[in-house]
Amino acid sequence: MYKTPTLPTIIKASRTIYHYMQASPLRDYKILSDLIGADVWLKHENHNPTCAFKVRGGINCLSKMTDEQKKAGVYTASTGNHGQSIAFAARAFGVKATIYVPKVANQGKVEAMRSLGAEVLYFGDDFDVARDGALQASLDKGGVFVGPTDEVLIEGVASYGLEIMNDLPDVDVIIVPVGAGSGICGTSIVAKTINPKIKIIGVQSAQAPAQQLSWKNQEMIEAQMQTIAEGMATRVPFANTQKIMHDYVDDFLLVDDRQIIKATKTLIETTHNLIEEASAATFAAALQIKEQLQGKKVVLVMSGGNISMQNLAALFQD
Amino acid sequence: MYKTPTLPTIIKASRTIYHYMQASPLRDYKILSDLIGADVWLKHENHNPTCAFKVRGGINCLSKMTDEQKKAGVYTASTGNHGQSIAFAARAFGVKATIYVPKVANQGKVEAMRSLGAEVLYFGDDFDVARDGALQASLDKGGVFVGPTDEVLIEGVASYGLEIMNDLPDVDVIIVPVGAGSGICGTSIVAKTINPKIKIIGVQSAQAPAQQLSWKNQEMIEAQMQTIAEGMATRVPFANTQKIMHDYVDDFLLVDDRQIIKATKTLIETTHNLIEEASAATFAAALQIKEQLQGKKVVLVMSGGNISMQNLAALFQD
Numbered sequence: 001m002y003k004t005p006t007l008p009t010i011i012k013a014s015r016t017i018y019h020y021m022q023a024s025p026l027r028d029y030k031i032l033s034d035l036i037g038a039d040v041w042l043k044h045e046n047h048n049p050t051c052a053f054k055v056r057g058g059i060n061c062l063s064k065m066t067d068e069q070k071k072a073g074v075y076t077a078s079t080g081n082h083g084q085s086i087a088f089a090a091r092a093f094g095v096k097a098t099i100y101v102p103k104v105a106n107q108g109k110v111e112a113m114r115s116l117g118a119e120v121l122y123f124g125d126d127f128d129v130a131r132d133g134a135l136q137a138s139l140d141k142g143g144v145f146v147g148p149t150d151e152v153l154i155e156g157v158a159s160y161g162l163e164i165m166n167d168l169p170d171v172d173v174i175i176v177p178v179g180a181g182s183g184i185c186g187t188s189i190v191a192k193t194i195n196p197k198i199k200i201i202g203v204q205s206a207q208a209p210a211q212q213l214s215w216k217n218q219e220m221i222e223a224q225m226q227t228i229a230e231g232m233a234t235r236v237p238f239a240n241t242q243k244i245m246h247d248y249v250d251d252f253l254l255v256d257d258r259q260i261i262k263a264t265k266t267l268i269e270t271t272h273n274l275i276e277e278a279s280a281a282t283f284a285a286a287l288q289i290k291e292q293l294q295g296k297k298v299v300l301v302m303s304g305g306n307i308s309m310q311n312l313a314a315l316f317q318d
Numbered sequence: 319m320y321k322t323p324t325l326p327t328i329i330k331a332s333r334t335i336y337h338y339m340q341a342s343p344l345r346d347y348k349i350l351s352d353l354i355g356a357d358v359w360l361k362h363e364n365h366n367p368t369c370a371f372k373v374r375g376g377i378n379c380l381s382k383m384t385d386e387q388k389k390a391g392v393y394t395a396s397t398g399n400h401g402q403s404i405a406f407a408a409r410a411f412g413v414k415a416t417i418y419v420p421k422v423a424n425q426g427k428v429e430a431m432r433s434l435g436a437e438v439l440y441f442g443d444d445f446d447v448a449r450d451g452a453l454q455a456s457l458d459k460g461g462v463f464v465g466p467t468d469e470v471l472i473e474g475v476a477s478y479g480l481e482i483m484n485d486l487p488d489v490d491v492i493i494v495p496v497g498a499g500s501g502i503c504g505t506s507i508v509a510k511t512i513n514p515k516i517k518i519i520g521v522q523s524a525q526a527p528a529q530q531l532s533w534k535n536q537e538m539i540e541a542q543m544q545t546i547a548e549g550m551a552t553r554v555p556f557a558n559t560q561k562i563m564h565d566y567v568d569d570f571l572l573v574d575d576r577q578i579i580k581a582t583k584t585l586i587e588t589t590h591n592l593i594e595e596a597s598a599a600t601f602a603a604a605l606q607i608k609e610q611l612q613g614k615k616v617v618l619v620m621s622g623g624n625i626s627m628q629n630l631a632a633l634f635q636d
Contacts, residue, residue, distance in 0.1 A: 111349070313635075316634065
């Protein structure tokens with residue numbers, strides 16, 4: 001439907017997006033900088049409506065639909081943040097949204113989707129099964145299916161990359177958590193177009209490495225998916241984001257869930273923000289490669305703040 | 319030093335403030351609206367730098383100092399959020415800040431002040447003793463003492479009131495937690511000047527009612543101070559904010575700490591933001607007077623997000 005976004009199309013999308021939300025803050029934290037030995041900045045996408053970066057993509061997507069498409073309604077599948085994005089945008093544009101979620105979906109995210117007016121259906125054991133259900137329903141009912149890595153979503157979420165470049169034009173390294181990959185694709189297209197020397201590093205959990213393995217081996221590889229970090233819980237890689245990551249991403253790290261959980265606690269304590277595990281994976285990755293980061297300006301993308309209350313409680317039980 | 323702020327001086331102050339931070343979001347939450355039976359909006363002052371509304375006052379205060387004053391440095395006392403505000407602003411303006419905190423101060427807030435470069439000294443058992451220490455030190459050392467309710471702070475924090483009026487001009491009720499009182503004074507001056515029909519309601523804890531008792535009885539009354547909500551932990555009322563509250567505040571409620579703790583959990587779960595107890599007192603108050611609020615547009619001021627990690631953990635231990 002859309003081609004790979006470019007800097008001009010991303011700038012244009014950002015103007016639409018700012019009708020519905022404001023830019024998110026980029027903040028430096030001395031405590032984190034001291035722990036890494038670098039100049040560490042957090043991009044607070046958790047401050048967005050729906051508390052996640054994905055809302056930008058949903059707004060861009062719905063804004064480009066025809067009246068006929070809007071009338072037909074949208075169908076999508078989600079482990080949580082993408083669904084909230086579509087639900088938020090559907091409400092803003094007066095469109096009916098139907099969202100398929102796996103049975104294990106984060107309860108807080110499901111409630112948030114419903115409170116935005118979306119119909120939420122539990123379907124299957126993981127994201128990929130739920131996606132098939134949503135696609136089939138859109139075909140049966142004549143609605144518009146939105147896939148989690150549609151280019152129009154990448155174009156929208158890329159607006160946070162623009163904000164990073166505006167606020168910290170001499171950034172050296174940007175570390176981004178990877179689920180479906182729209183965030184890192186959007187960020188890297190913007191950053192590399194403006195300054196090819198900026199290093200873009202992806203992160204996944206060692207307990208759900210499908211995208212990392214596929215990127216590293218340059219072939220589509222399914223893998224186990226056991227991570228606590230549902231924002232990075234991808235079992236089947238995505239072809240279009242793999243292609244963009246192949247072109248623009250410099251490195252792709254795996255961090256263990258135990259390190260992610262520790263990092264989540266550290267970030268919540270330090271920033272007094274709720275931070276979800278996928279976001280904290282960037283800090284765990286920075287700790288893992290701190291020798292490479294010494295003295296550099298490093299942005300860690302806090303992709304979302306929707307940690308489940310169970311997982312939040314568990315952080316404080318040791 | 320300064321007179322009571324007015325709408326024009328507040329607008330002017332807000333322009334200075336936006337060089338150092340952006341406006342905070344005002345968001346509606348259907349789950350909270352359903353619980354109250356009103357159209358409930360949260361003013362997310364917890365999204366500010368330092369995660370609290372007070373940062374606006376600190377910026378305004380430091381921006382108005384002479385070069386000589388800046389060179390002499392600032393002294394203040396704080397239970398936490400005011401100190402972070404002064405520390406943040408002092409860093410922004412290159413000024414040395416010395417902050418006296420009571421021995422029971424929230425550890426996370428103390429670390430945050432230090433990480434912003436302030437010198438933090440533990441002094442006395444509560445805020446009022448720490449304040450005397452800071453004042454004496456400023457006299458001994460020739461620095462500038464900043465009191466927690468100085469008019470220049472009220473003028474700065476009032477900028478969030480402007481934002482509420484810009485985003486929701488037909489607001490009916492604004493509920494504000496009261497500590498020293500700068501927040502409610504700033505908000506009420508703005509709201510009442512623009513539309514005298516807007517109802518302004520203050521909240522304190524029943525376990526620390528000094529300001530509420532003083533407002534109600536129109537005399538300065540000290541009271542017990544046993545609340546968990548350090549943002550409202552005032553033992554001795556403040557004359558200048560009492561005067562403004564007398565002129566502009568319509569009602570002043572007390573809520574029990576047990577209700578505040580429940581409300582804190584509800585807000586964290588619903589909004590996926592860290593919310594500190596003083597902020598949550600506004601929601602507890604709204605529940606208490608829900609009959610009065612039916613069908614109205616209600617803004618609850620989330621004054622800050624700096625809940626201590628101990629208190630956060632305790633929320634999930636029942």
